[in-house]
Amino acid sequence: MVAEPQTIIEARNVDFYYGDFHALKNVSINIAAQEVTAMIGPSGCGKSTFLKLLNRMNDFTPGARLAGEIFISGASIYGPDADPVDIRRRVGMVFQRPNPFAKSIYDNICYGPRLVGIRKPQDLDVLVEKALRAAALWDEVKDILSKSAMELSGGQQQRVCVARALALEPEILLMDEPTSALDPIATAKVEEWIKNANLTIVIVTHNMQQAARISDRTAFFFMGELVEFGPTMELFTRPQETQTENYITGRFG
Amino acid sequence: MTDESHPPAARDRGTLLKPKLSPTEKGARFFFLVCAISALGQMLLIMVFLFTEAGRLFVSLDGEKGVSLGEFFLSQDWYPTYPSPSYGALALVAGSLSVTLLSILLAGPLGVGLAIYLSSMAGRRSREWLKPAIELLASIPSVVLGFVGMVAIAPFLQNALGLPSGLNILNASLFLAVMATPTVASLGEDALSAVPQSVQDASYALGATHWETIWKVILPASLSGLSTAVILGLGRALGETIVVLMVAGGAAQIPLSLFDSARPLTSTLAAEMGETAIGSAHYHALFALGAVLFVLTLAFNLLAHYLGKYWRRKA
Amino acid sequence: MLEAQKGFGRQRRYREQKLAFLAIRLAAGLSLGVMAAIIIYIVVNGVPALSWAFLTEFPRDNMSAGGIFPAIVGTVLLAVGALLTALPLGFGAAIYLAEYARPGPLVTAIRLGVANLAGVPSVVFGLFGLSLFVTTLGFGRSLLSGSLTLGLLILPTVTAAAEEALRQTPASFREAALALGANRWQAIRQVVLPAALPGMLTGAILALGRAAGETAPIVFTASAAYTLLLPDSIYREVMALPTHILNLATNSVHIEATRPQQFGSALVLLVLVLGLSTFAIVVRAKLRRGRQW
Numbered sequence: 001m002v003a004e005p006q007t008i009i010e011a012r013n014v015d016f017y018y019g020d021f022h023a024l025k026n027v028s029i030n031i032a033a034q035e036v037t038a039m040i041g042p043s044g045c046g047k048s049t050f051l052k053l054l055n056r057m058n059d060f061t062p063g064a065r066l067a068g069e070i071f072i073s074g075a076s077i078y079g080p081d082a083d084p085v086d087i088r089r090r091v092g093m094v095f096q097r098p099n100p101f102a103k104s105i106y107d108n109i110c111y112g113p114r115l116v117g118i119r120k121p122q123d124l125d126v127l128v129e130k131a132l133r134a135a136a137l138w139d140e141v142k143d144i145l146s147k148s149a150m151e152l153s154g155g156q157q158q159r160v161c162v163a164r165a166l167a168l169e170p171e172i173l174l175m176d177e178p179t180s181a182l183d184p185i186a187t188a189k190v191e192e193w194i195k196n197a198n199l200t201i202v203i204v205t206h207n208m209q210q211a212a213r214i215s216d217r218t219a220f221f222f223m224g225e226l227v228e229f230g231p232t233m234e235l236f237t238r239p240q241e242t243q244t245e246n247y248i249t250g251r252f253g
Numbered sequence: 254m255t256d257e258s259h260p261p262a263a264r265d266r267g268t269l270l271k272p273k274l275s276p277t278e279k280g281a282r283f284f285f286l287v288c289a290i291s292a293l294g295q296m297l298l299i300m301v302f303l304f305t306e307a308g309r310l311f312v313s314l315d316g317e318k319g320v321s322l323g324e325f326f327l328s329q330d331w332y333p334t335y336p337s338p339s340y341g342a343l344a345l346v347a348g349s350l351s352v353t354l355l356s357i358l359l360a361g362p363l364g365v366g367l368a369i370y371l372s373s374m375a376g377r378r379s380r381e382w383l384k385p386a387i388e389l390l391a392s393i394p395s396v397v398l399g400f401v402g403m404v405a406i407a408p409f410l411q412n413a414l415g416l417p418s419g420l421n422i423l424n425a426s427l428f429l430a431v432m433a434t435p436t437v438a439s440l441g442e443d444a445l446s447a448v449p450q451s452v453q454d455a456s457y458a459l460g461a462t463h464w465e466t467i468w469k470v471i472l473p474a475s476l477s478g479l480s481t482a483v484i485l486g487l488g489r490a491l492g493e494t495i496v497v498l499m500v501a502g503g504a505a506q507i508p509l510s511l512f513d514s515a516r517p518l519t520s521t522l523a524a525e526m527g528e529t530a531i532g533s534a535h536y537h538a539l540f541a542l543g544a545v546l547f548v549l550t551l552a553f554n555l556l557a558h559y560l561g562k563y564w565r566r567k568a
Numbered sequence: 569m570l571e572a573q574k575g576f577g578r579q580r581r582y583r584e585q586k587l588a589f590l591a592i593r594l595a596a597g598l599s600l601g602v603m604a605a606i607i608i609y610i611v612v613n614g615v616p617a618l619s620w621a622f623l624t625e626f627p628r629d630n631m632s633a634g635g636i637f638p639a640i641v642g643t644v645l646l647a648v649g650a651l652l653t654a655l656p657l658g659f660g661a662a663i664y665l666a667e668y669a670r671p672g673p674l675v676t677a678i679r680l681g682v683a684n685l686a687g688v689p690s691v692v693f694g695l696f697g698l699s700l701f702v703t704t705l706g707f708g709r710s711l712l713s714g715s716l717t718l719g720l721l722i723l724p725t726v727t728a729a730a731e732e733a734l735r736q737t738p739a740s741f742r743e744a745a746l747a748l749g750a751n752r753w754q755a756i757r758q759v760v761l762p763a764a765l766p767g768m769l770t771g772a773i774l775a776l777g778r779a780a781g782e783t784a785p786i787v788f789t790a791s792a793a794y795t796l797l798l799p800d801s802i803y804r805e806v807m808a809l810p811t812h813i814l815n816l817a818t819n820s821v822h823i824e825a826t827r828p829q830q831f832g833s834a835l836v837l838l839v840l841v842l843g844l845s846t847f848a849i850v851v852r853a854k855l856r857r858g859r860q861w
Binding site for chain 2: 581582584589592596610659661664677680685687698699704723724753781787817818845849853
């Protein structure tokens with residue numbers, strides 16, 4: 001039997017502007033906990049913009065304006081009492097290109113925990129191992145933790161970034177085209193990790209096959225609108241909207 | 254999924270998102286803002302001090318009559334220490350302009366030539382060590398250059414040309430050119446290297462020679478940057494003090510030949526400021542010269558800035 | 569190819585290229601050659617004057633004998649003082665411009681200020697220092713006044729170089745730190761600054777090299793022709809290499825007799841300045857090559 005999944009992220013009538021550019025138009029969506037939700041669509045469709053709204057990274061974009069509401073675990077994240085820094089600690093993010101700091105692997109992972117005041121070496125050691133194991137990287141790097149993360153391969157760097165985000169034990173992990181700068185083998189490893197992760201993941205991808213392989217549900221964005229959202233299998237096999245069908249059959253984009 | 258019952262026109266434009274700043278962050282940002290504003294403040298402060306001290310020359314003080322603006326700008330008599338002193342800046346301005354213009358006649362072509370050589374002709378390896386070498390040459394202290402001008406070039410000019418003295422505007426401009434050439438070359442090289450390779454490739458593909466590509470494609474495309482480079486070199490020569498103090502000869506007259514001695518603004522300041530009583534008319538007259546120098550260099554800088562913009566817009 | 573234009577003017581075109589390239593090579597060779605000749609001239613004439621005593625003793629007999637120790641010490645102290653003045657202000661301004669500033673009239677004004685400040689002649693800085701530090705603030709002719717004046721002189725260069733270094737650290741560093749719940753200041757302090765600092769410092773040292781060789785700004789703010797002792801406080805006048813050379817060559821009792829001292833001092837100053845600049849340029853090249861982002 002299939003239980004109705006529990007909603008963890010809820011967006012209600014979200015409009016978003018960069019200056020005069022209307023980037024998101026009245027987007028409403030419910031994202032389920034413990035699932036992988038993929039966001040697809042042609043470049044400039046608003047999928048990455050939407051993703052960055054979920055951990056308030058758009059706050060740093062000059063001229064960004066937002067209407068509508070977004071709730072995480074029932075609390076409004078743009079409400080007057082919301083603390084953006086706290087939200088970013090609860091909602092982790094992995095970026096398009098691997099972006100480790102020019103520090104050791106160990107210090108990269110510890111960055112978040114140290115920010116929240118965890119300083120004891122024995123506590124940090126535990127967290128580092130846990131995060132690296134969760135990112136399926138522990139066995140590869142356990143002997144070289146003091147090496148600069150910059151010296152790792154691209155795939156390893158990206159998993160360091162995953163581990164760094166996981167070290168804060170986030171409720172949700174946002175991934176913005178996390179494999180677009182990786183080779184096929186590294187991509188497979190990251191995808192493998194996503195499928196097995198026991199976490200709510202929202203992933204933006206320009207690669208439809210990837211969305212089909214790894215996600216439970218898929219949302220299709222086009223020109224700033226959320227055109228269609230549903231279980232991945234259904235969306236790819238029986239799209240309800242012609243725009244969706246055109247996109248997944250490769251007629252544009 | 255779009256909600257059609259909610260037409261876009263009816264929706265508000267939302268609220269502006271801004272990063273929330275904690276008190277420490279606000280403090281940090283305020284501190285950095287103060288640092289940044291201090292740069293602007295410094296510029297203003299320089300102007301205030303320079304122009305106030307200069308202005309006192311032109312007003313009556315202690316019963317003495319102030320110098321008239323007409324006398325200051327139009328008279329060529331600079332006799333600040335005479336019993337009845339006169340403060341005419343014309344000969345000094347002429348001295349500054351003559352050595353500066355002469356020097357740029359040398360440094361302009363040499364610097365641009367060096368820039369073309371670096372950007373389009375030198376191999377990658379020689380370029381890799383030539384660029385830093387030029388940067389290094391730009392930091393040769395001016396007192397060392399002036400010293401060489403005094404002890405090596407001046408006697409040589411005196412003997413070879415049978416002059417009464419080798420300290421003249423020719424000698425000064427030679428060494429100002431040595432100072433300005435690295436500036437022109439390295440700024441010019443930046444400008445030339447900014448021309449996209451694709452444009453050069455297009456020229457080669459149409460059968461142009463290497464030189465034709467440089468002359469007809471690269472140079473016109475980088476004219477704005479090159480003119481900026483030359484003018485900034487000019488500004489550097491105009492403001493240079495010690496070289497001209499040591500080798501220009503120091504006579505407050507309008508130079509009429511290459512072998513005449515001159516007393517540019519900068520060397521007048523350096524030579525006389527140490528000897529004068531703070532607060533005297535002479536002291537204020539020297540600040541007035543400083544103000545003239547400041548305005549002239551500022552004008553060159555702004556000219557370089559706007560010329561750069563003008564050419565960019567035309568391109 | 570158009571039949572009529574086959575080989576059009578080929579001879580002439582290559583001759584033109586040959587001539588042009590010859591002229592350019594001459595210009596390049598001449599300018600580099602002259603500068604090299606100047607350095608060689610100083611080295612050849614300066615080396616005979618050098619000795620351990622020359623570097624470590626005070627001048628004697630109206631400067632015609634003894635060494636230049638106090639001038640070396642004075643130049644080093646002035647340089648250190650200038651760095652202490654320019655680093656906090658310059659780095660602070662650079663952090664504001666690179667990390668916080670949003671385009672607007674204030675930022676435009678600040679940038680205009682910095683750019684024009686860089687073009688102000690050093691002798692005008694000397695006048696400013698005389699008027700503000702020596703007279704108005706009452707510091708007198710002193711190490712303090714000279715250091716502050718030199719510090720302000722290099723401030724625009726230090727600021728520009730530091731801003732450049734900050735801008736070269738990838739935006740993704742900041743993004744990653746912010747996404748992990750750092751606030752902006754934490755992201756700058758913990759991630760951006762450690763990555764940019766070597767570049768910021770080499771830029772500052774390069775500026776300092778030039779300042780150490782400057783004469784005009786310290787002539788009326790700091791330098792004495794001769795001191796009996798090393799300075800024991802920042803309110804003392806100091807000797808400095810550039811002004812020492814200038815005084816000996818133009819103003820001293822025995823201009824001809826002190827020639828060896830003049831050459832020796834010029835060589836020491838040249839080595840000091842070029843050494844500092846070379847150090848910074850080499851470190852910078854290493855940093856650029858080894859940069860991992």
